[in-house]
Amino acid sequence: AQTVTQSQPEMSVQEAETVTLSCTYDTSESDYYLFWYKQPPSRQMILVIRQEAYKQQNATENRFSVNFQKAAKSFSLKISDSQLGDAAMYFCAFHDTGRRALTFGSGTRLQVQP
Amino acid sequence: DTAVSQTPKYLVTQMGNDKSIKCEQNLGHDTMYWYKQDSKKFLKIMFSYNNKELIINETVPNRFSPKSPDKAHLNLHINSLELGDSAVYFCASSQLNREEYTFGSGTRLTVV
Secondary structure, three states: OOOOEEHHHHEEEEEOOOOEEEEEEEEOOOOOEEEEEEEEOOOEEEEEEEEOOOOOOOOOOOEEEEEOOOOEEEEEEEEOOOOHHOEEEEEEEEEOOOOOEEEEEEEEEEEEOO | OOOOEEEEOOEEOOOOOOEEEEEEOOOOOOEEEEEEEEOOEEEEEEEEEEEEEEEOOOOOOEEEEEEEEEEEEEEEEEEOHHHHHHHEEEEEEEEEOOOOEEEOOOOEEOOO
């Protein structure tokens, strides 16, 4: 079974600074996808970024980028130029193409200080 | 024009009652899911349906019964509600070979 570990229950960053959220996963699959989701207090699950395991290039979406290390099974999220609106719970998630379901990490609560 | 809509958004009910949560998606996706988010924010899959067929049925009490009348709808019926069922329940959908998930806004269930 796949497992996803987020070792940082809480993180804090100053506005305009950069923060990195950690995620590691364990799987024997070779074909899978990795995601970061943002959950603000509204509780809506918002897709931040998506990475396909067969792609070596790290995914980037505006201020959000990932460092995908397949051999190390690591998938960290970097948020640049942090904004107050980035404050939320962030979940790392794993999807294997066979099972077709998401396995989530326990989440990291990000606070952004003005 | 909401992509995945769940009703109700909030549900407060007494122990022992039976309740349903409805979910509809207008994205034409072939797979729908129910996830449960507990009080510690942990998200776990409960069920998935592909074209009305049950695919994933995690270790969930059989008081929970999903029903999919068509591939655009997946409802969750819960019998004999218990205090421990209090959680946020998310419906989601995805499409094979695109592997992108769209989530509903969640239903906060409170059992008193």
